[in-house]
């Protein structure tokens with residue numbers, strides 16, 4: 144019987160498959176946890192299953208690997224995903240880093256909400272990193288929320304999940320922070336075709352009228368205890384943020400920062 148390593152290399156030579164995606168298929172078939180685990184099993188015997196062959200077929204059709212294997216790694220943890228949720232992106236790991244860095248010296252109790260939680264990656268990662276924080280998470284999609292709950296249950300994390308649009312589930316709650324990666328793409332022509340074909344449009348697309356940034360920022364007015372809001376965004380939104388904040392009756396500062404590709408991707412808003 145051939146080995147994992149030999150089979151992996153023969154597939155890479157004969158097919159135009161992404162090595163990362165291919166390793167994910169092996170990880171699923173061999174019940175491994177990570178890519179480093181995969182390299183530890185290169186000399187094991189390997190017998191591909193029907194699921195493995197079907198995975199190869201789906202990869203050839205450009206289906207995202209995370210939906211094929213039903214999971215995706217985020218901030219050193221594996222999260223369940225399905226086509227009801229956005230596949231977590233590395234930029235969102237950077238959003239988490241930003242929040243952890245900016246709040247590293249804060250010692251007071253915090254109630255922090257993840258609005259538009261999707262698979263729950265922000266809520267679960269914050270709770271793992273900051274166990275003393277009370278974390279809430281909400282989404283408009285019931286199917287997405289059930290995936291987020293499944294992830295929190297698997298990690299044994301206590302998170303207050305609520306179904307609802309925008310800030311509506313939290314209007315009567317005490318909120319000290321919001322960390323959100325809402326839908327923020329204005330032009331669907333800027334999205335890769337396989338993303339548009341497979342990932343939920345509710346998670347990707349918005350317009351200036353329905354954008355979640357607006358009601359979340361208005362929480363600074365209705366919730367005097369709110370200390371910070373951290374968003375994922377795009378450079379397109381920079382001017383919008385600056386002018387919208389001017390319309391609010393309280394002084395707020397916004398600081399933008401770039402992702403690893405030097406693209407403006409994050410907005411940190413706090414009281415002046």
Ligand SMILES: C[S@@+](CC[C@H](N)C(=O)[O-])C[C@H]1O[C@@H](n2cnc3c(N)ncnc32)[C@H](O)[C@@H]1O
Nearest residue numbers: 231259260261282283284308309324325326346
């Ligand atoms: C870009 S995805 C982010 C998912 C996850 N937080 C992440 O970072 O991977 C945006 C999420 O917002 C949800 N959403 C869209 N419109 C919403 C609304 N009006 N109220 C609440 N959630 C909404 C979508 O269902 C989707 O799960």
